[in-house]
Amino acid sequence: MALLEVKNVNRSFGGVQAVNEVSFAINEGEIVGLIGPNGAGKTTMMNLISGLIPVEKGKIYFEGHPITGLKPHSIARKGIARTFQIVKPFQGMTVRENVMIGALFRSDNLSRNQINNIVNETMALLELDSKSEAPVEELSLAQRKHLELARAMAMEPKLLLLDEVMAGLNLKEIEKLMQLIRRLNERKITILVIEHVMKAVMGLSNRILVMHYGSLIAEGTPEEISMDPRVIEAYLGKRRKKGFHREVRH
Ligand SMILES: Nc1ncnc2c1ncn2[C@@H]1O[C@H](COP(=O)(O)OP(=O)(O)OP(=O)(O)O)[C@@H](O)[C@H]1O
Ligand SMILES: [Mg+2]
Structure with a gap:
Protein backbone atom coordinates (compact mmCIF):
# COMPACT_ATOMS: atom_id res chain seq x y z
CA MET A 1 0.00 0.00 0.00
CA ILE A 80 1.74 15.16 6.98
CA ALA A 81 3.90 18.23 7.68
CA ARG A 82 4.95 20.90 5.22
CA THR A 83 7.12 23.93 4.65
CA PHE A 84 6.07 27.03 2.73
CA GLN A 85 7.60 28.53 -0.42
CA ILE A 86 7.88 31.85 1.44
CA VAL A 87 9.44 31.09 4.82
CA LYS A 88 7.42 32.65 7.61
CA PRO A 89 8.79 32.03 11.10
CA PHE A 90 6.84 33.51 14.02
CA GLN A 91 8.43 36.91 14.55
CA GLY A 92 9.32 38.12 18.05
CA MET A 93 10.02 34.56 19.18
CA THR A 94 13.20 32.57 19.59
CA VAL A 95 14.29 29.67 17.42
CA ARG A 96 13.45 27.30 20.25
CA GLU A 97 9.93 28.72 20.67
CA ASN A 98 9.32 28.39 16.93
CA VAL A 99 10.30 24.72 16.99
CA MET A 100 8.16 24.19 20.09
CA ILE A 101 5.08 25.35 18.20
CA GLY A 102 5.57 22.39 15.85
CA ALA A 103 5.83 19.98 18.78
CA LEU A 104 2.81 21.47 20.60
CA PHE A 105 0.73 21.30 17.47
CA ARG A 106 1.28 17.61 17.17
CA SER A 107 -0.70 16.46 20.19
CA ASP A 108 -2.54 17.88 23.22
CA ASN A 109 -1.31 15.32 25.69
CA LEU A 110 2.47 15.46 25.66
CA SER A 111 4.22 16.25 28.95
CA ARG A 112 6.51 19.26 29.24
CA ASN A 113 9.42 16.84 29.35
CA GLN A 114 8.38 15.02 26.19
CA ILE A 115 7.97 18.33 24.36
CA ASN A 116 11.40 19.53 25.49
CA ASN A 117 12.95 16.29 24.31
CA ILE A 118 11.34 16.55 20.88
CA VAL A 119 12.43 20.19 20.58
CA ASN A 120 16.02 19.46 21.64
CA GLU A 121 16.35 16.48 19.32
CA THR A 122 14.87 18.37 16.40
CA MET A 123 17.15 21.37 16.86
CA ALA A 124 20.18 19.08 17.05
CA LEU A 125 19.04 17.23 13.92
CA LEU A 126 18.73 20.48 11.94
CA GLU A 127 21.95 21.88 13.49
CA LEU A 128 20.21 24.80 15.15
CA ASP A 129 21.37 24.15 18.75
CA SER A 130 23.77 27.06 18.83
CA LYS A 131 20.96 29.41 17.72
CA SER A 132 18.41 28.04 20.17
CA GLU A 133 17.84 31.26 22.12
CA ALA A 134 18.33 33.64 19.19
CA PRO A 135 15.35 35.69 18.02
CA VAL A 136 14.31 34.45 14.56
CA GLU A 137 14.98 37.92 13.14
CA GLU A 138 18.72 37.24 13.60
CA LEU A 139 18.79 34.14 11.41
CA SER A 140 20.29 34.07 7.92
CA LEU A 141 18.13 32.82 5.05
CA ALA A 142 19.82 29.39 5.23
CA GLN A 143 19.18 29.20 8.98
CA ARG A 144 15.54 30.18 8.46
CA LYS A 145 15.24 27.26 6.03
CA HIS A 146 16.70 24.94 8.66
CA LEU A 147 14.17 26.35 11.13
CA GLU A 148 11.32 25.79 8.70
CA LEU A 149 12.38 22.13 8.44
CA ALA A 150 12.78 21.86 12.21
CA ARG A 151 9.28 23.21 12.80
CA ALA A 152 7.84 20.64 10.42
CA MET A 153 9.98 17.82 11.88
CA ALA A 154 8.91 18.65 15.45
CA MET A 155 5.45 17.48 14.41
CA GLU A 156 7.05 14.05 13.96
N1 LIG B 1 -4.92 31.17 -4.81
C1 LIG B 1 -4.87 31.29 -6.14
N2 LIG B 1 -5.74 32.08 -6.81
C2 LIG B 1 -5.71 32.18 -8.16
N3 LIG B 1 -4.84 31.53 -8.95
C3 LIG B 1 -3.94 30.73 -8.35
C4 LIG B 1 -3.90 30.57 -6.92
N4 LIG B 1 -2.92 29.71 -6.61
C5 LIG B 1 -2.34 29.35 -7.79
N5 LIG B 1 -2.96 29.96 -8.82
C6 LIG B 1 -2.64 29.77 -10.24
O1 LIG B 1 -2.55 28.37 -10.47
C7 LIG B 1 -1.45 28.07 -11.34
C8 LIG B 1 -0.50 27.15 -10.63
O2 LIG B 1 0.16 27.87 -9.60
P1 LIG B 1 1.18 27.19 -8.57
O3 LIG B 1 1.53 28.22 -7.57
O4 LIG B 1 0.60 25.93 -8.09
O5 LIG B 1 2.41 26.90 -9.53
P2 LIG B 1 3.88 26.37 -9.17
O6 LIG B 1 4.13 25.19 -10.04
O7 LIG B 1 4.02 26.21 -7.71
O8 LIG B 1 4.79 27.57 -9.70
P3 LIG B 1 6.20 28.15 -9.11
O9 LIG B 1 7.26 27.24 -9.60
O10 LIG B 1 6.30 29.50 -9.74
O11 LIG B 1 6.09 28.22 -7.61
C9 LIG B 1 -0.85 29.41 -11.75
O12 LIG B 1 -1.44 29.80 -12.97
C10 LIG B 1 -1.27 30.33 -10.62
O13 LIG B 1 -1.36 31.66 -11.04
MG1 LIG C 1 5.22 27.06 -6.28
Whole structure:
Protein backbone atom coordinates (compact mmCIF):
# COMPACT_ATOMS: atom_id res chain seq x y z
CA MET A 1 0.00 0.00 0.00
CA ALA A 2 1.24 3.47 -0.89
CA LEU A 3 1.75 5.99 1.92
CA LEU A 4 0.10 8.72 -0.16
CA GLU A 5 -2.16 8.22 -3.11
CA VAL A 6 -3.46 11.05 -5.27
CA LYS A 7 -6.25 9.99 -7.63
CA ASN A 8 -7.57 12.10 -10.50
CA VAL A 9 -7.28 15.31 -8.52
CA ASN A 10 -8.48 18.60 -10.00
CA ARG A 11 -8.39 22.21 -8.88
CA SER A 12 -9.07 25.37 -10.84
CA PHE A 13 -8.90 29.07 -10.04
CA GLY A 14 -11.36 30.99 -12.19
CA GLY A 15 -10.48 29.91 -15.70
CA VAL A 16 -7.08 28.44 -14.78
CA GLN A 17 -6.91 24.65 -14.39
CA ALA A 18 -4.06 24.69 -11.85
CA VAL A 19 -4.21 20.92 -11.24
CA ASN A 20 -5.71 18.71 -13.95
CA GLU A 21 -6.58 15.02 -13.35
CA VAL A 22 -3.35 14.38 -11.46
CA SER A 23 -2.72 10.86 -10.14
CA PHE A 24 0.41 9.52 -8.44
CA ALA A 25 1.47 7.49 -5.44
CA ILE A 26 4.32 7.85 -2.96
CA ASN A 27 5.67 4.82 -1.15
CA GLU A 28 6.98 4.79 2.38
CA GLY A 29 10.66 5.72 2.60
CA GLU A 30 10.89 7.42 -0.80
CA ILE A 31 12.16 10.87 -1.67
CA VAL A 32 10.03 12.00 -4.59
CA GLY A 33 10.78 15.18 -6.53
CA LEU A 34 8.01 17.33 -8.01
CA ILE A 35 9.29 19.63 -10.74
CA GLY A 36 7.86 21.74 -13.54
CA PRO A 37 8.05 25.27 -14.93
CA ASN A 38 6.66 28.27 -13.02
CA GLY A 39 2.89 28.07 -12.67
CA ALA A 40 2.79 24.32 -13.43
CA GLY A 41 0.63 23.65 -10.36
CA LYS A 42 3.24 22.23 -7.95
CA THR A 43 2.43 24.41 -4.94
CA THR A 44 -1.30 23.99 -5.61
CA MET A 45 -0.78 20.21 -5.53
CA MET A 46 0.96 20.56 -2.17
CA ASN A 47 -1.81 22.83 -0.89
CA LEU A 48 -4.38 20.19 -1.88
CA ILE A 49 -2.48 17.40 -0.09
CA SER A 50 -2.10 19.45 3.09
CA GLY A 51 -5.74 20.58 2.96
CA LEU A 52 -4.95 24.28 2.69
CA ILE A 53 -7.30 24.51 -0.27
CA PRO A 54 -10.13 22.08 -1.08
CA VAL A 55 -9.93 19.49 -3.85
CA GLU A 56 -12.56 20.11 -6.53
CA LYS A 57 -12.67 16.62 -7.91
CA GLY A 58 -10.70 13.47 -7.14
CA LYS A 59 -9.43 11.79 -3.98
CA ILE A 60 -6.34 11.81 -1.80
CA TYR A 61 -5.54 8.86 0.48
CA PHE A 62 -3.00 8.76 3.30
CA GLU A 63 -2.13 5.32 4.69
CA GLY A 64 -5.12 3.99 2.80
CA HIS A 65 -7.64 6.40 4.34
CA PRO A 66 -9.26 9.30 2.47
CA ILE A 67 -8.08 12.71 3.67
CA THR A 68 -9.93 14.72 1.02
CA GLY A 69 -12.05 17.41 2.68
CA LEU A 70 -10.26 17.28 6.05
CA LYS A 71 -9.02 20.52 7.62
CA PRO A 72 -5.26 21.26 7.52
CA HIS A 73 -4.76 20.60 11.25
CA SER A 74 -6.44 17.16 11.00
CA ILE A 75 -4.25 16.25 8.04
CA ALA A 76 -1.16 17.48 9.90
CA ARG A 77 -2.02 15.35 12.92
CA LYS A 78 -2.34 12.30 10.73
CA GLY A 79 1.35 12.78 9.92
CA ILE A 80 1.74 15.16 6.98
CA ALA A 81 3.90 18.23 7.68
CA ARG A 82 4.95 20.90 5.22
CA THR A 83 7.12 23.93 4.65
CA PHE A 84 6.07 27.03 2.73
CA GLN A 85 7.60 28.53 -0.42
CA ILE A 86 7.88 31.85 1.44
CA VAL A 87 9.44 31.09 4.82
CA LYS A 88 7.42 32.65 7.61
CA PRO A 89 8.79 32.03 11.10
CA PHE A 90 6.84 33.51 14.02
CA GLN A 91 8.43 36.91 14.55
CA GLY A 92 9.32 38.12 18.05
CA MET A 93 10.02 34.56 19.18
CA THR A 94 13.20 32.57 19.59
CA VAL A 95 14.29 29.67 17.42
CA ARG A 96 13.45 27.30 20.25
CA GLU A 97 9.93 28.72 20.67
CA ASN A 98 9.32 28.39 16.93
CA VAL A 99 10.30 24.72 16.99
CA MET A 100 8.16 24.19 20.09
CA ILE A 101 5.08 25.35 18.20
CA GLY A 102 5.57 22.39 15.85
CA ALA A 103 5.83 19.98 18.78
CA LEU A 104 2.81 21.47 20.60
CA PHE A 105 0.73 21.30 17.47
CA ARG A 106 1.28 17.61 17.17
CA SER A 107 -0.70 16.46 20.19
CA ASP A 108 -2.54 17.88 23.22
CA ASN A 109 -1.31 15.32 25.69
CA LEU A 110 2.47 15.46 25.66
CA SER A 111 4.22 16.25 28.95
CA ARG A 112 6.51 19.26 29.24
CA ASN A 113 9.42 16.84 29.35
CA GLN A 114 8.38 15.02 26.19
CA ILE A 115 7.97 18.33 24.36
CA ASN A 116 11.40 19.53 25.49
CA ASN A 117 12.95 16.29 24.31
CA ILE A 118 11.34 16.55 20.88
CA VAL A 119 12.43 20.19 20.58
CA ASN A 120 16.02 19.46 21.64
CA GLU A 121 16.35 16.48 19.32
CA THR A 122 14.87 18.37 16.40
CA MET A 123 17.15 21.37 16.86
CA ALA A 124 20.18 19.08 17.05
CA LEU A 125 19.04 17.23 13.92
CA LEU A 126 18.73 20.48 11.94
CA GLU A 127 21.95 21.88 13.49
CA LEU A 128 20.21 24.80 15.15
CA ASP A 129 21.37 24.15 18.75
CA SER A 130 23.77 27.06 18.83
CA LYS A 131 20.96 29.41 17.72
CA SER A 132 18.41 28.04 20.17
CA GLU A 133 17.84 31.26 22.12
CA ALA A 134 18.33 33.64 19.19
CA PRO A 135 15.35 35.69 18.02
CA VAL A 136 14.31 34.45 14.56
CA GLU A 137 14.98 37.92 13.14
CA GLU A 138 18.72 37.24 13.60
CA LEU A 139 18.79 34.14 11.41
CA SER A 140 20.29 34.07 7.92
CA LEU A 141 18.13 32.82 5.05
CA ALA A 142 19.82 29.39 5.23
CA GLN A 143 19.18 29.20 8.98
CA ARG A 144 15.54 30.18 8.46
CA LYS A 145 15.24 27.26 6.03
CA HIS A 146 16.70 24.94 8.66
CA LEU A 147 14.17 26.35 11.13
CA GLU A 148 11.32 25.79 8.70
CA LEU A 149 12.38 22.13 8.44
CA ALA A 150 12.78 21.86 12.21
CA ARG A 151 9.28 23.21 12.80
CA ALA A 152 7.84 20.64 10.42
CA MET A 153 9.98 17.82 11.88
CA ALA A 154 8.91 18.65 15.45
CA MET A 155 5.45 17.48 14.41
CA GLU A 156 7.05 14.05 13.96
CA PRO A 157 5.52 13.55 10.51
CA LYS A 158 5.50 10.44 8.36
CA LEU A 159 5.37 12.50 5.20
CA LEU A 160 7.19 15.79 4.77
CA LEU A 161 6.25 18.18 1.97
CA LEU A 162 9.01 20.65 1.05
CA ASP A 163 8.23 23.62 -1.21
CA GLU A 164 11.41 25.12 -2.71
CA VAL A 165 13.56 25.00 0.40
CA MET A 166 16.71 25.57 -1.69
CA ALA A 167 15.58 28.87 -3.24
CA GLY A 168 18.00 31.72 -2.64
CA LEU A 169 20.75 29.57 -1.09
CA ASN A 170 24.34 29.37 -2.32
CA LEU A 171 26.00 26.13 -3.43
CA LYS A 172 27.50 25.34 -0.05
CA GLU A 173 24.19 25.96 1.73
CA ILE A 174 22.37 23.79 -0.83
CA GLU A 175 24.78 20.91 -0.22
CA LYS A 176 24.32 21.25 3.53
CA LEU A 177 20.53 21.20 3.21
CA MET A 178 20.68 18.19 0.88
CA GLN A 179 22.70 16.36 3.51
CA LEU A 180 20.13 17.25 6.19
CA ILE A 181 17.21 16.14 4.01
CA ARG A 182 18.93 12.79 3.45
CA ARG A 183 19.39 12.52 7.19
CA LEU A 184 15.64 13.03 7.73
CA ASN A 185 14.92 10.37 5.12
CA GLU A 186 17.26 7.96 6.94
CA ARG A 187 15.01 8.48 9.95
CA LYS A 188 12.16 6.90 7.95
CA ILE A 189 10.56 10.17 6.88
CA THR A 190 9.03 10.00 3.40
CA ILE A 191 9.61 13.24 1.51
CA LEU A 192 7.99 15.06 -1.41
CA VAL A 193 10.21 17.91 -2.65
CA ILE A 194 9.18 20.68 -4.99
CA GLU A 195 12.41 22.17 -6.28
CA HIS A 196 13.70 24.38 -9.06
CA VAL A 197 17.34 23.78 -8.12
CA MET A 198 17.97 20.83 -10.47
CA LYS A 199 21.18 19.71 -8.83
CA ALA A 200 19.31 19.30 -5.54
CA VAL A 201 16.17 17.58 -6.82
CA MET A 202 18.09 15.27 -9.15
CA GLY A 203 20.57 14.42 -6.40
CA LEU A 204 17.98 13.77 -3.70
CA SER A 205 15.08 12.05 -5.43
CA ASN A 206 14.54 8.33 -6.02
CA ARG A 207 11.79 9.26 -8.43
CA ILE A 208 10.63 12.46 -10.09
CA LEU A 209 7.17 13.69 -11.12
CA VAL A 210 6.91 16.44 -13.72
CA MET A 211 3.95 18.84 -13.97
CA HIS A 212 3.22 21.21 -16.83
CA TYR A 213 0.10 23.41 -17.15
CA GLY A 214 -1.57 21.50 -14.32
CA SER A 215 -1.01 18.01 -15.75
CA LEU A 216 1.45 15.31 -14.81
CA ILE A 217 3.49 14.89 -18.02
CA ALA A 218 6.23 12.49 -16.93
CA GLU A 219 7.37 10.27 -14.10
CA GLY A 220 10.65 8.39 -13.73
CA THR A 221 14.12 8.21 -12.25
CA PRO A 222 16.25 11.39 -12.38
CA GLU A 223 18.14 9.87 -15.35
CA GLU A 224 14.94 9.07 -17.25
CA ILE A 225 13.48 12.49 -16.55
CA SER A 226 16.59 14.39 -17.64
CA MET A 227 16.44 12.57 -21.01
CA ASP A 228 12.65 12.81 -21.52
CA PRO A 229 11.85 14.94 -24.60
CA ARG A 230 8.47 16.06 -23.12
CA VAL A 231 10.24 17.36 -20.05
CA ILE A 232 12.95 19.10 -22.02
CA GLU A 233 10.29 20.68 -24.21
CA ALA A 234 8.24 21.81 -21.18
CA TYR A 235 11.25 23.52 -19.65
CA LEU A 236 12.79 25.03 -22.71
CA GLY A 237 10.00 25.41 -25.24
CA LYS A 238 11.75 26.62 -28.33
CA ARG A 239 15.07 27.26 -26.58
CA ARG A 240 18.07 24.99 -27.18
CA LYS A 241 17.77 21.61 -25.47
CA LYS A 242 21.43 21.54 -24.50
CA GLY A 243 20.78 24.09 -21.76
CA PHE A 244 18.51 21.75 -19.80
CA HIS A 245 21.15 19.04 -19.77
CA ARG A 246 23.76 21.45 -18.59
CA GLU A 247 21.42 22.47 -15.76
CA VAL A 248 20.50 18.96 -14.59
CA ARG A 249 24.03 17.61 -14.67
CA HIS A 250 25.67 20.35 -12.60
N1 LIG B 1 -4.92 31.17 -4.81
C1 LIG B 1 -4.87 31.29 -6.14
N2 LIG B 1 -5.74 32.08 -6.81
C2 LIG B 1 -5.71 32.18 -8.16
N3 LIG B 1 -4.84 31.53 -8.95
C3 LIG B 1 -3.94 30.73 -8.35
C4 LIG B 1 -3.90 30.57 -6.92
N4 LIG B 1 -2.92 29.71 -6.61
C5 LIG B 1 -2.34 29.35 -7.79
N5 LIG B 1 -2.96 29.96 -8.82
C6 LIG B 1 -2.64 29.77 -10.24
O1 LIG B 1 -2.55 28.37 -10.47
C7 LIG B 1 -1.45 28.07 -11.34
C8 LIG B 1 -0.50 27.15 -10.63
O2 LIG B 1 0.16 27.87 -9.60
P1 LIG B 1 1.18 27.19 -8.57
O3 LIG B 1 1.53 28.22 -7.57
O4 LIG B 1 0.60 25.93 -8.09
O5 LIG B 1 2.41 26.90 -9.53
P2 LIG B 1 3.88 26.37 -9.17
O6 LIG B 1 4.13 25.19 -10.04
O7 LIG B 1 4.02 26.21 -7.71
O8 LIG B 1 4.79 27.57 -9.70
P3 LIG B 1 6.20 28.15 -9.11
O9 LIG B 1 7.26 27.24 -9.60
O10 LIG B 1 6.30 29.50 -9.74
O11 LIG B 1 6.09 28.22 -7.61
C9 LIG B 1 -0.85 29.41 -11.75
O12 LIG B 1 -1.44 29.80 -12.97
C10 LIG B 1 -1.27 30.33 -10.62
O13 LIG B 1 -1.36 31.66 -11.04
MG1 LIG C 1 5.22 27.06 -6.28
